[in-house]
Amino acid sequence: MNDAARSPKLWLPLAALLAVAGASAVQAQAARDFINIVGSSTVYPFTTTVAEQFGRRGRFKTPKVESTGTGGGIKLFCNGIGAQHPDVVNASRRMKAAELKDCASKGVTEVVEVKVGFDGLTMGQSKKGKAFDLTRQQVYLAVAKQVPNPKNPSELIANPYQRWNQIDPKLPNLKIEVMGPPPTSGTRDSFHELYLEEGCKAFDWIKALEKADSRRFKNICHTIREDGAYIEAGENDNLIVQKLEANPDTVGIFGFSFLEENLDKLRGMKIEGVEPTFESIAEGEFPASRPLFIYAKKAHVGVIPGLQEFLNEYVSERAAGEEGYLTDRGLVPLPEAELARMRADVRNLKPFKL
Amino acid sequence: MNNTSDTAHNEAREPAVLSRSAAETQALVERSLRRRYRAEQRFQAYGMAAVLSGVVFVIFLFGTILLQGISVFQQSYVKLEIFYDPEVIDPTGERDPDVLVTANYQPLVRDALRERFPEVSGRRATRELYRILSSAASLDLQQRVVANPLLIGQRETRWVLVDDNVDMLLKGKVDRDAPEDARRLSDEQVAWIDELEAAGVLKLRFNRSFFSNGDSRDPEQAGVxxxxxxxxxxxxxxxxxxxxxxxxxxxxxxxxxxxxxxxxxxxxxxxxxxxxxxxxxxxxxxxxxxxxxxxxxxxxxxxxxxxxxxxxxxxxxxxxxxxxxxxxxxxxxxxxxxxxxxxxxxxxxxxxxxxxxxxxxxxxxxxxxxxxxxxxxxxxxxxxxxxxxxxxxxxxxxxxxxxxxxxxxxxxxxxxxxxxxxxxxxxxxxxxxxxxxxxxxxxxxx
Incomplete structure (x- = not known):
């Protein structure tokens, strides 16, 4: 305790530790024996399932899957070729042309696109509440900041609707309360695209804007009201599920897998008369479903052990097939023919072009 | 408290120095004393209320976490008699470690479960039956065989992991009485589970794997x-x-x-x-x-x-x-x-x-x-x-x-x-x- 030299002595092993760590850092970068995956938190539950099954097979190490969000993941992915950069990125939307260009400018020229399945974006309510169904136009009218004036549809006014039956007398006399994802979430992008844009297009003059003035179109369709009717419930879909239970008159927006896990508590609302079920999403009847992707670097195949095998596993019958283990997790599989095409793309490592 | 009131009486007994009468002074002092005591009591009450509300929040926080999380220390297992079938895990009979690691052990667990329910037949029903088992159930067998290849060809009784849906049912975290289509388990599966439970071969045991495993996508296999x-x-x-x-x-x-x-x-x-x-x-x-x-x-x-x-x-x-x-x-x-x-x-x-x-x-x-x-x-x-x-x-x-x-x-x-x-x-x-x-x-x- 009273040894004065105690803390100077601590420095020696410390310096040694740092040196060793530094040296092994370089080594670890030179050769990586596991697959490194980044990207969307929506695809995360599915990719991790494949990664674990793949690791259990025993031939290769279990891949590491980071949850960074689609945009952040693609940025990391496109940073370059080499063991310090990720091999695969999860995306809850298609890669944009700008992103692909960015990739190419940093040497990531050949990217393989794999569509792995669909995820339904569902609206649901507690089973304890009064059951009703919606159309996408009603959803738009309920949550948009500005809506067409009911008396003069070509004019925009601040959203006047406070109760559902003001939108349509057939809807119940309940306060409008919709719980959904915050703007940082990929799910919010999907909500804009699958619900609001479609709902907004029910008005002809707004639909015409899409081509004529796409910025104004987006401004009208994507701006969500801030007066408390739309509640940002955080990135966590489980939280939305719990809040719906506590407040049965509220409507929530969440991924289909959360609906499927909680069918004893929640009911999926029909959208334009179509119930969100596994079948209706697979058949493409349910209007709000989105494809999920993974992207892989061709240059890393053969360098990172197991990358080709991992991609094969992802599109195999036992994973992505109609009765594969991914369907147990709530992923809606691709139609047979498309899955076969994906398998061929993966086998040939067909580069992705837009 | 007693101390201060004693001094108050002492003061009151002193002869009046000012022109006020002794009784007046006493009344004045007593009023002021009462006021000060009340102020002190109020202050103490505020303090108590602050402590109490803090304690209530902490109890609420820990209470909900414990209530939801305490069940994690137990995990449902089913006792099955496993036959380490050489046909399945080592068809060549060479005991090659690579073959033993990559072999599929799930059929061993599935066959053992089938033996308990010989009456179940048909592809759909057997699939339903297999869903009682965890997809990680065979990992334990794989590790045992790799560590000790002499097990091949032997029979052994093991407690193997069941699916998380079964675990939730046993822990009472899903509503048994909900209509069938609102449950993750079918009526048939619930009947099998009840049968296994009645026979004493399906029960909650200490969850060792929670402390020995890394992450997993199967809740029953995931550990810290x-x-x-x-x-x-x-x-x-x-x-x-x-x-x-x-x-x-x-x-x-x-x-x-x-x-x-x-x-x-x-x-x-x-x-x-x-x-x-x-x-x-x-x-x-x-x-x-x-x-x-x-x-x-x-x-x-x-x-x-x-x-x-x-x-x-x-x-x-x-x-x-x-x-x-x-x-x-x-x-x-x-x-x-x-x-x-x-x-x-x-x-x-x-x-x-x-x-x-x-x-x-x-x-x-x-x-x-x-x-x-x-x-x-x-x-x-x-x-x-x-x-x-x-x-x-x-x-x-x-x-x-x-x-x-x-x-x-x-x-x-x-x-x-x-x-x-x-x-x-x-x-x-x-x-x-x-x-x-x-x-x-x-x-x-x-």
Whole structure:
């Protein structure tokens, strides 16, 4: 305790530790024996399932899957070729042309696109509440900041609707309360695209804007009201599920897998008369479903052990097939023919072009 | 209370000095006394109310976590008689370790379950039956066979993992009476489960795998070992770096540095750094350690370095406070006896200040243990199955594990999330208890 030299002595092993760590850092970068995956938190539950099954097979190490969000993941992915950069990125939307260009400018020229399945974006309510169904136009009218004036549809006014039956007398006399994802979430992008844009297009003059003035179109369709009717419930879909239970008159927006896990508590609302079920999403009847992707670097195949095998596993019958283990997790599989095409793309490592 | 009222009576008995009558004075004093007593009682009541509401919040917090998470320490297993069929796991009979590792062991468990229900037939019904089993049920068999190939061809009774839906049913966390299509288990499956339970071969046992496994997408297989190890490694790096650097900086600033504009600026900056949001340190770590030095993502080493940046200000401030608390007489006496300043600090001041510094360090560590935001930036928010073996292996940390599990749709992960929080709280409790013990053991009072 009273040894004065105690803390100077601590420095020696410390310096040694740092040196060793530094040296092994370089080594670890030179050769990586596991697959490194980044990207969307929506695809995360599915990719991790494949990664674990793949690791259990025993031939290769279990891949590491980071949850960074689609945009952040693609940025990391496109940073370059080499063991310090990720091999695969999860995306809850298609890669944009700008992103692909960015990739190419940093040497990531050949990217393989794999569509792995669909995820339904569902609206649901507690089973304890009064059951009703919606159309996408009603959803738009309920949550948009500005809506067409009911008396003069070509004019925009601040959203006047406070109760559902003001939108349509057939809807119940309940306060409008919709719980959904915050703007940082990929799910919010999907909500804009699958619900609001479609709902907004029910008005002809707004639909015409899409081509004529796409910025104004987006401004009208994507701006969500801030007066408390739309509640940002955080990135966590489980939280939305719990809040719906506590407040049965509220409507929530969440991924289909959360609906499927909680069918004893929640009911999926029909959208334009179509119930969100596994079948209706697979058949493409349910209007709000989105494809999920993974992207892989061709240059890393053969360098990172197991990358080709991992991609094969992802599109195999036992994973992505109609009765594969991914369907147990709530992923809606691709139609047979498309899955076969994906398998061929993966086998040939067909580069992705837009 | 009694004391003060006695003095009040004494005062009242004194002869009136002022022109007021004695009775008037007494009334006046008593009024003022009553007012002051009331004020004190009110103040005490406010204090009590504050403590009480704090306690209620804490009880609520711990209560919900314990209520949801305590069941994680038990796990449903089914007792099956496994036949290690050489046809299935080692068809060539060569006992080649590669073949044994990659073989599919699930059929062994499935066949064992089929034996219990010979009446089940047809593809659909058998699939339903197999769904009672966890997809990780065979991992244990694989490990046993790889460790001991002599098992092949033998029979053995094992408790194997069942699916998380069955586990939730046994723990009463799903509504048995809900209509069939609103449940994850069919009526048929529930009947089988009841039958197994009645026979005493399906029951809740101590959940050892929660403490021995890394992450998994199957709730029944997921454990905190990987995250716990990751947290330990990260904290080790943090402690090794931040304690000596923090103490060194504090000693220099407090005992040696001249008081001038420069040291003032340093001091203000240290105090400011202590309040910087932790995500900023994550961004810094990403740019410097990963971007510039090229260290790998997701490594506890980088996590430790980032958390060092985060805890340094706390440790420096606490250490300086501890040094300030050492009475000047100690310094003067040492110098008076002819000690050099280094000897004065090294032999006398530092040993006396060390308990306070240790407490500060442990409080800093506790803060570092609970951080998840900066780890997000450096890639420690990840799905990692293998338990890390060293500071360069990819790993997560406990708070990150809590965050990741809370976001998964399976019902079983609700329980795991609370379970991981309980483990995190226990870890914190141990750390803080260590701080208290160290302080009590070494602290000197003047």
């Amino acid at each position: 070992r990987g995250a716990l190890t990751g947290s330990l490694l990260t904290l080790l790096i943090t402690l090794l770096l931040s304690f000596p650097i923090g103490v060194g900086a504090a000693v220099y600033l407090e005992e040696f540095a001249p008081r001038n504009r420069l040291t003032d600026i340093i001091e203000v900056n240290i105090n400011n750094l202590a309040a910087v949001p932790s995500i900023v340190f994550g961004l810094l770590g990403l740019a410097v350690f990963i971007g510039f030095f090229g260290m790998p993502r997701s490594a506890p080493l980088v996590g430790g370095l980032v958390l060092t940046l985060l805890t340094l200000p706390t440790i420096i401030i606490a250490s300086r406070a501890a040094l300030k608390a050492v009475p000047p007489s100690i310094r003067e006496a040492a110098l008076g006896m002819g000690a050099s300043r280094l000897q004065m600090v090294g032999h006398h001041v530092l040993p006396l200040a060390l308990p306070g510094m240790l407490t500060g360090a442990i409080i800093g560590m506790a803060r570092a243990l609970g951080e998840s935001a900066p780890l997000l930036m450096i890639g420690m928010v990840a799905f990692i199955v293998d338990v890390p073996q060293g500071v360069m292996d990819p790993s997560t940390a406990l708070p990150v594990q809590v965050f990741l599990w809370s976001d998964l749709p399976e019902r079983g992960f609700v329980e795991r999330t609370s379970g991981a929080i309980i483990v995190l709280l226990l870890f914190l409790l141990v750390m803080n208890a260590t701080a208290v013990v160290l302080r009590n053991k070494f602290e000197k009072r003047w």
